Amino acid sequence: MTVDRGLLTIIFMKPILFFLGVAFALGACQRAASEVQEAQQRLTAVDKWQIQEILIDEAPVFKEGKHLPxxxxxxxxxxxxxxxxxxxxAFEGHFKDSTNTKKFQWESYAKQNVIALRDTVAKxxxxxxxxxxxxxxxxEMETRxxxxDPPRIxxxxxxxLKK
Structure with missing residues (x-):
């Protein structure tokens, strides 16, 4: 009995290629922006971003609308x-239980590879x-x-998350 090696290759390669294609597609969806311009485009493409979590020194203290001890x-x-x-x-934010929004300015700094929201008066x-x-x-946005916890930073x- 002879086995056609080309047929065996196709039979075994199809599932592997399918799996790799799916893995690549899923990975591309969760790829972080590589530079400021790409991050800017992603941030402005979404109408509203909903708070998901607040962390203090990497530990969650607020998640999905609830405080965590x-x-x-x-x-x-x-x-x-x-x-x-x-x-x-413009950066517009709505504080919980408020009737209006607060506006700030954001600016991109390509050299430092960061988008920053600064105090418009003190800069x-x-x-x-x-x-x-x-x-x-x-x-994610962060500050120090x-x-x-004075004087500790x-x-x-x-x-x-996208709303």
Whole structure:
């Protein structure tokens, strides 16, 4: 009995190629932005981003609308439940239980590979969005501050999902 090697190759290769194709397609969907311009396009392409999680020094303290117990004791009673970015540089955020929105400016810094929301008066402080944390359906913004546990610097991360 002779076996056609070409036929065997096709029979065994089809499932492997199919699996690799699916894996590649799924991986491409969850690829982070590689640079500021790509991150900008992703952020402005979504009408509203919904808050998903707040982290203090990488530990979750708020998730899906609920506070989580944390050793720091930090509790966020005031937070933006949704935000949006516009192509003209406006950043609009809605604070939970508020009747209006708050507007800020965002700016991209290609050399530092970051999008920043700065205090428009002092031109300092604020929040940073790194392309490595921007996906088609989610993004993170972070800041470092001594406000929550002086004089220690605390990292605060906000995770948003496409609404």
């Amino acid at each position: 944390h050793i720091s004791g930090v509790k966020f009673d005031v937070y933006m439940d949704w935000v949006r970015f516009t192509t003209n540089g 300092t402080g604020g929040w940073n969005i790194y392309p490595r944390n921007v996906y088609a359906d989610a993004f 501050s001594s406000v929550y 605390t990292k605060v991360t906000l995770r948003f």
